[in-house]
Structure formats: structure tokens, C-alpha cells
Amino acid sequence: MQEQKQSFLDQLSESAAKGTFVKLTLSKPASKSSELHNIYARLVEIKGQLHLSFTLRYARRDETKNYLPAEAVKTVSDWLGKDFLQGDLYTTEKDYFFQYNKKREASLRTASPSHASTPNAGHDKAKKRLITADTANYLHLLGVANADGTIKKEGQKKFKQINKYIEIIDNLLAQQALPPKAHIVDMGSGKGYLTFALYDYLTRKLGLDIEMTGIELRPALVDLCNDIASKCGFEHLRFAAQDIRDYQPGHIDMLIALHACDTATDEAIAKGILSDSAIIVVAPCCHKQIRKEMHGHGDMQAILKHGILEERQAELITDGLRALLMEANGYATKVFEFISTEHTSKNLMITGLRAKAQPEAMAKVEAIKQAYGIKHHFLEQLLATPS
Numbered sequence: 130m131q132e133q134k135q136s137f138l139d140q141l142s143e144s145a146a147k148g149t150f151v152k153l154t155l156s157k158p159a160s161k162s163s164e165l166h167n168i169y170a171r172l173v174e175i176k177g178q179l180h181l182s183f184t185l186r187y188a189r190r191d192e193t194k195n196y197l198p199a200e201a202v203k204t205v206s207d208w209l210g211k212d213f214l215q216g217d218l219y220t221t222e223k224d225y226f227f228q229y230n231k232k233r234e235a236s237l238r239t240a241s242p243s244h245a246s247t248p249n250a251g252h253d254k255a256k257k258r259l260i261t262a263d264t265a266n267y268l269h270l271l272g273v274a275n276a277d278g279t280i281k282k283e284g285q286k287k288f289k290q291i292n293k294y295i296e297i298i299d300n301l302l303a304q305q306a307l308p309p310k311a312h313i314v315d316m317g318s319g320k321g322y323l324t325f326a327l328y329d330y331l332t333r334k335l336g337l338d339i340e341m342t343g344i345e346l347r348p349a350l351v352d353l354c355n356d357i358a359s360k361c362g363f364e365h366l367r368f369a370a371q372d373i374r375d376y377q378p379g380h381i382d383m384l385i386a387l388h389a390c391d392t393a394t395d396e397a398i399a400k401g402i403l404s405d406s407a408i409i410v411v412a413p414c415c416h417k418q419i420r421k422e423m424h425g426h427g428d429m430q431a432i433l434k435h436g437i438l439e440e441r442q443a444e445l446i447t448d449g450l451r452a453l454l455m456e457a458n459g460y461a462t463k464v465f466e467f468i469s470t471e472h473t474s475k476n477l478m479i480t481g482l483r484a485k486a487q488p489e490a491m492a493k494v495e496a497i498k499q500a501y502g503i504k505h506h507f508l509e510q511l512l513a514t515p516s
């Protein structure tokens with residue numbers, strides 16, 4: 130067997146064993162007349178044993194087959210090359226793309242992971258949640274749960290988002306622990322759903338001694354959140370009505386900014402970097418600054434004349450440059466989908482863990498700016514001239 134194929138199968142086997150497996154797809158049928166279009170696999174638990182569950186997608190129907198890992202790897206080995214020319218394996222450590230070209234030469238490409246956590250493997254069991262509503266009074270006070278702790282029908286999406294978010298933070302903390310009395314700042318905290326959940330999880334479930342601050346422009350939301358914090362006995366959580374721009378933190382150990390508008394995300398990242406925050410977690414919102422500056426050259430103009438494509442391009446460039454600027458300033462970054470697009474289209478997350486600075490990333494920033502006629506990225510400006 131080709132070395133690349135063996136290596137791909139080894140990664141499949143290893144990721145299933147280590148619990149880092151996210152999903153696998155087999156595509157590009159070897160024969161044009163094939164009825165079987167593609168295969169999708171996920172990890173499931175059946176009667177207490179992990180299986181790979183394959184969905185075989187035919188033109189008019191789907192068929193499911195469940196295999197124990199060793200058998201699954203052998204089956205994938207049989208399919209690859211004979212029935213399909215491409216296999217994409219996603220794990221929380223790396224993504225692997227295996228392909229045969231027209232001459233049936235094999236290649237294996239890897240990329241940094243596009244998923245930060247694995248989906249739950251429970252097949253017929255309820256999903257294990259890090260946040261449970263029965264003991265979280267703030268969820269009732271925020272209108273997500275009923276007084277008896279059950280989640281309201283209209284609160285289901287928010288509850289799912291909260292749990293996904295806590296799962297991601299939990300994953301980051303496993304890589305970079307917080308110091309005692311860590312200061313966590315949530316910039317643009319809004320109604321505080323995620324702020325309360327994180328405080329609750331870190332103090333009550335993990336037993337950490339932390340200080341948490343929510344910064345929010347709208348005084349009414351700040352009053353509401355301070356009231357809920359007090360009712361829940363969250364002594365070390367306070368909210369301040371302030372513009373992120375004017376907030377002067379003493380120090381920050383973990384900076385969070387979820388869906389803060391346009392350049393407010395840059396203001397938050399800059400505060401995090403300049404305070405030497407060990408962890409940075411942002412989910413950007415609108416991307417107006419770069420969209421106004423960006424000019425498509427040559428052939429790109431024919432594409433960017435479509436508003437939606439220009440918007441997506443602006444998102445890509447804005448967030449790509451944010452990650453590069455974080456890397457240049459000493460963060461190991463990951464960019465991935467936070468929750469599925471069925472919940473919100475604003476679902477990209479950028480995380481950064483303190484690491485060695487990569488000054489060479491600035492050359493990449495410059496090259497990209499030049500290619501798109503961008504004079505400046507707001508974050509770059511903030512880092513150059515801190516307030």
C-alpha cells in the first residue's frame with residue numbers, strides 16, 4: 130500500500146482511539162456511473178462501545194453502516210482507491226486530506242485543525258452538558274430556563290451555544306491553565322449569557338478563584354447583569370458600563386469578546402495583547418473597516434462586484450489578518466467554526482494562546498494588505514499606537 134494511504138489510515142485509527150476524531154468524508158467517486166456519491170462518518174457509542182457510523186449517500190437514499198474502529202479502518206482502506214479518490218479526515222489535532230490524481234498517484238496534505246472540539250459520541254444517550262440548567266439560576270433570570278430548571282423551548286439554541294462555548298474554553302484551559310486569582314474580562318458582554326455561564330463553570334464546577342469583569346456599552350444591560358450577579362451570589366463578577374476603548378485593565382489573564390461589533394473586536398484583541406493576556410477568545414461580528422478599504426485588483430474585480438462575495442472576502446481578510454497579527458505578537462492561534470451555521474452566520478472563532486512571537490508574520494500581513502490595496506488594518510494601528 131502507498132505510504133500516504135497507510136499514513137492516512139493510521140491517523141484515522143489513532144484519532145478514533147485517542148478521542149480526537151471529528152469526522153471523515155470519502156468523496157470523488159472513482160467511476161462516473163457510481164450510484165454511491167459520497168460517504169460521511171462520525172463516531173458513535175453503541176451499547177457502550179465506540180463505533181464509526183458511516184452514512185453512504187446514494188442518489189435517492191442513504192444507508193448507515195456501523196463498524197468497530199479496526200473494522201472501519203479496513204473498510205475505508207477498501208473504499209479508498211477502489212470506490213473513492215478522496216478522503217478528508219478532521220481531528221482536533223490536524224486535518225488530513227488524502228487524494229488520488231488522474232494518474233492514481235496518491236498525496237496526503239495536512240492543515241491545522243478546523244474543529245476545536247469533537248462532537249458528542251452519544252448515540253442514544255442525552256448529550257453530556259458542562260452547564261446544567263437545574264442549578265444555574267442565572268439561566269432562569271435571563272429567560273433561558275423555567276423556574277424548575279428546565280430549558281424553555283425558545284431557549285434551546287442559546288443553551289446549546291452556551292455549552293459549546295464552555296466546551297471550547299475548557300479545551301483551552303487544558304492547554305493553558307489560569308493563574309490563581311486570574312482576571313477574566315468579557316468585552317461587549319451584552320446580556321451576559323456567556324459571561325455568567327463561564328463564571329459559573331469556572332467557580333462552581335472547576336473551583337477556581339477568579340475575578341471576572343464584563344464591559345458593555347449599554348447601561349440597562351449592565352444594571353440587569355449586576356442585579357443577576359448579586360441574586361446568584363456571584364461575588365467576583367461585576368459589569369461596567371463603558372466603551373471597550375476607554376477600559377484600562379490592570380492586567381488580563383483571559384480576554385473574551387464575542388460578537389462585539391466591527392472594530393470593537395480589534396479594540397478588545399489589542400487590550401488583550403497589550404495586557405499580555407495568556408488566552409484570547411474572540412468571535413468577530415461585522416467587518417466594515419476592511420470592506421471599505423479593500424480594492425479587488427484585476428480579475429478579482431469581476432468577482433467582488435457581487436456584494437455577498439465582497440462581504441465574505443472582507444470577513445476572510447479581516448479575520449485572517451487578525452490571526453496573523455496575533456501570531457506576530459506572540460500567540461498560537463486557531464480559527465474555526467464556533468457553532469453550526471444553523472444557529473448564526475456569525476460563527477467564526479479565533480483563539481490565541483500565549484506563545485513565542487512570530488515576527489515573520491508581519492511580512493505576510495504586509496503582502497496581503499498590498500494585494501488587496503488595504504492601507505491599514507485597525508488592529509495593527511491600535512497595536513502601533515496604544516491608547
Ligand SMILES: C[S@@+](CC[C@H](N)C(=O)[O-])C[C@H]1O[C@@H](n2cnc3c(N)ncnc32)[C@H](O)[C@@H]1O
Nearest residue numbers: 317318319345346371372373387388389390393
Ligand atoms: C451582539 S452583542 C454580543 C453579546 C455577547 N457577547 C454574546 O455573544 O452573547 C454585542 C455587544 O457588544 C456591545 N458593544 C459593542 N461595541 C462596544 C464597545 N465599543 N464597548 C463596549 N461594548 C460594546 C454591544 O452593546 C452589544 O451588547
